[in-house]
Amino acid sequence: MKLSYLWMLVIAMGLSFSVTAQDELSLERKQAVDSLALEKVRDLSKYISIIGSKETDAVEYRRVSARAEELFMSGSEIGVSSLLKSEIKYFTVGKYFERLNRLSYSKVEIEWYNIEYMSDLQKQPDGTYVGVITIFQKFKGYDAEGRLVYQDTTKKDITVYVKRKETQIGGRLIGFWDVLLGDMRVKETSK
């Protein structure tokens, strides 16, 4: 093999090592990334509460639903279940928020709790970290007289994708962790 090709190979290996070194996570950094992904799911829970609330006006609804949609990968779907029906329906993220905002109850309360990793973020061959976070959702719907007319508790799994990306900010290269949520699948529904 020509010497010049050998040098090119050595340089390429050295460069790939330095990039890889930045991507290799220490325990502390991994914990920060885990925490970041969990926080995005908590952000979603807050957005869902706001979107579902009858006190949210149209302007705020549009702003919040746009922010909430940005949390998801394109094409992601959210599952919807009911104690009154056995079928679980899946909607695109935008459609789900529209339906949530237009529910016929006079008052809606949505609370997420026990937001935890079901499977930890694992690095894939392409460098993306993938994991699954489980949430429990308590839904309550009230009529105009303030009576509780419907409630259920749903367990859902959300696939989470985390990838390291770079962007230019103020003339400098910034490395950041891009967290995107995937499908939200219903696992069980109970009273």
Add this chain to the structure above:
Amino acid sequence: MKLLIKNAPKIMMFILAAIIITSSTTSCKSKKKLAREKAAAEYTMKVDQAKKDLTAMLNSTTSWSLDQQDERLNVIKSYNIDDKDVVDLISKVESKLSMDRAETERLAEEERLRQIEEEKLKVAASKYQKIDDQLNSIATAQNVDIANKKINLILQQFDTPDIPVLIIISNAGGFNDYDRPTTISRFLNYLKDKQSYQYKVDLVKRDGLGKITELELIKN
């Protein structure tokens, strides 16, 4: 016999004088002997005490301060004790005290620098405290209308609503990991939605007019 009796007083005087001279000579000798013995005992005590003190200083089993140890060492040296062990101990203690003093000075310098650094951080922290308080006030606003008013007020400090906001999620090993960059307008509304402020302002960049052009926060 008559001669003896005639000279008895003289003889008596002579005998008495002899007794006096002898006894004073004897007591003089005893005193000197006593004095010598006393001096020897005192010297032995000095040597023993010196060894004891020097050993304690060498093994750091004394509660004396460095200055007190220096003082004691100088006193022992002034005795000019010609004892091999003491001379050896003095040398070792001198060396040890010199190292101890250097270490004390190093630690004092470290502490001084640490305090300077701490003071700098305090000043930096208080420099951005006002902004932290303003951001926190949005998160803790009683309702959406009040939060929106605060947002509009705070935005006046910024060059545009789209100036970048960077959030550090980790700075392990001196390497910053960031969340997805956002804008100040989006971030302020995020605080309104989230109703929680869990950050600390880490860096503020301003233009010539004093308007903020970049904001960096660190997540708690």
